[in-house]
Amino acid sequence: MDRFLITGGAPLKGTVRIAGAKNATLPIMAASLLCPGTCEIHEVPDLRDVRVMCEILKLMGAKVEAGKGYCRIDAASVAACEVPENLMREMRSSIFIMGALLGRLGKVKVSYPGGCAIGPRPIDLHLKGLSALGAKITEKHGYVLAEGPALRGSDVHLDFPSVGATENIMMAAVKAQGVTVIRNAAKEPEVVDLQNFLNKMGAKIRGAGTDTIKIEGVSDLYPTSHSVIPDRIEAGTFMLAAAMTQGDVHLENVIAEHTEPVAAKLRETGAEVVSSGEGIYVTARRRLQAVDIKTLPYPGYPTDMQPQTMAMLSVAEGTSVAIENIFVNRFKHVDELRRMGAQINIEGRAAVIRGVERLSGACVEASDLRAGVALVLAGLVADGQTVLENVYHIDRGYEALEEKLRRLGAQVQRLKESR
Template structure:
């Protein structure tokens, strides 16, 4: 069946799936969205042009962030999956565009502005509506560095007249909050030590980029040290890491369809705990050469999963593993220890006839029953992906609406699944 990229036309808002097709073949990963976004912001610290390769440039969040930075004076050029960035005259205005409210990573404009000793008013950030996603740790970290950040009726206003290194401790590890402090502290005076930081792979790659550009960042075991400098040169070239979250999603897709897939140029180094749970659930995952192979031919088994800061299972992945649990006969449980309200997708999955319920921070999945195609809504990015997975398992036709949410994090997902044998298209 012909497939269509969900980014190709603004008028196309539904994904249609005919279920019960096994996936076979090779799927290539895009660059990781959550690595690319902070790297694009950090690259705008540089006085010279920094080039980023393997950027998922068709993703909605990436497009919006680049649009915002360009509108505010940064010099950014796109050539296919390569993006070149430098500061230019950012910020050329004190008010960020209203579109900043559409993505959560617009918060990193605060760290960039603070580092450059400027003023910025930022609309409150958007992103997935998955419960109480606070930004207080962002403000706490920037204030500890010396920035004045206030909330008003229009959003957040930051004034920076120079930053000084400090000791900062987070009450919980936040990915983008850690990245905001890293970006800001790079041009501070003195040393910053950030405790209980999130040092997941995307954060490590941000540190790699900042160091290549001329910053001095150490990032290890939930601790980040930044020795401030007075100049970030830039002028380097770095490739964005492959999308590990995309890899896990396609691995689960192979599992729930009893298929076999190969993911070239990828290994398990970023996803060791995810792989452990995949194997517990009966999905065979192994490396051969430079590729990852996934076989879902075995019977699926139940499991009990808890999300946790890296190297644990990221909260992003719990809807994906919930879909996997639907394929296992028996009861599985999933507890989200980060976003306790990240279960909006459960009501949509029930429409397939699934026996799934949630209360508090836990979902209970009684899997193994036959699912039926349904019309469902993508409540958020990963919830939408879980609906795609359920639709591929189900008998008959599934229609998924609000696909803009899915397009925020999966590049060409319908096309990639179609090439693996899924009967999926966009209309």
């Protein structure tokens, strides 16, 4: 498996273009199965998870053509309704296939999905929502079979504003007879992007971005073209990297509103964050100050930014507290940060971070996507060299991360596995 060799100490300076959002791309790709025609998706990031989704769509009978920044999906001949277990286990976002295939074919069989090891992420809310639309759910031998040849609109109240459950129910409800109302829906920008894509295909959805989404079922959907929103988590990651290295970075292809929770905290640390029509500028001229964070559903502080923020606070002046309210096991990066000299104590869902002036390079290992990139950020400010193992996790969610960092002045090398 590939590794990163990172030599710390260089402030990041220059311009970086943010890729399309992974967490918007994957459900939109799945939603293309609802349309018996060809959809074009633009601003598609070149990621491992995107390539896995392409393989899943092909196995369902779709014709997929992918190139630099785009994906063309012809779902006219989709007939398969069972997703192979090996692909389901490779990527959690494969669960989006359920709503799309149920809406298109009235039947879908999947195994329980895999993905990052950041704690249990049960799919019970997905199944509850699909069941409310009239799908018969059977769970047996590690598989889930959903059958609903005649879905009907219904009121669905989510116990938690799950992004995945909200999106899966939206996809199934598009072809259901009558009106579906999702209450306590997730408000994330990626949900709004999915709504926009589906509406371009002829769906009738309104309310995405609020806690109540209404879907009026339609009988037919049509091919369309759509550009994915910028990745707010990649943008937030580069914003933190610029600040903690005391750099000066201009981010292009960003929606400032989507990054505001991160920008607000950065301003509290003493960094300068300025947004304009040309993008976002992040500058830090001195050591950052400690701040507290608490992860919450959007528009709260993103759980996907918690590990990177903890890396930043490890070298901030003072003591910070990070509270993780979304995933119970999202502190796996802490032991690796400690290997680099970070002073972090875990107390239940809270991490107490006592900032040190410098971290030290070490050999560390990525346990999941965001933990991996947090260790990259730590390596950027560490004395000496850091070797990061298992960077395939990072390849799931960041397009050419090491190349973008090098263009900003960082010393990051990818070491290929020798065979």
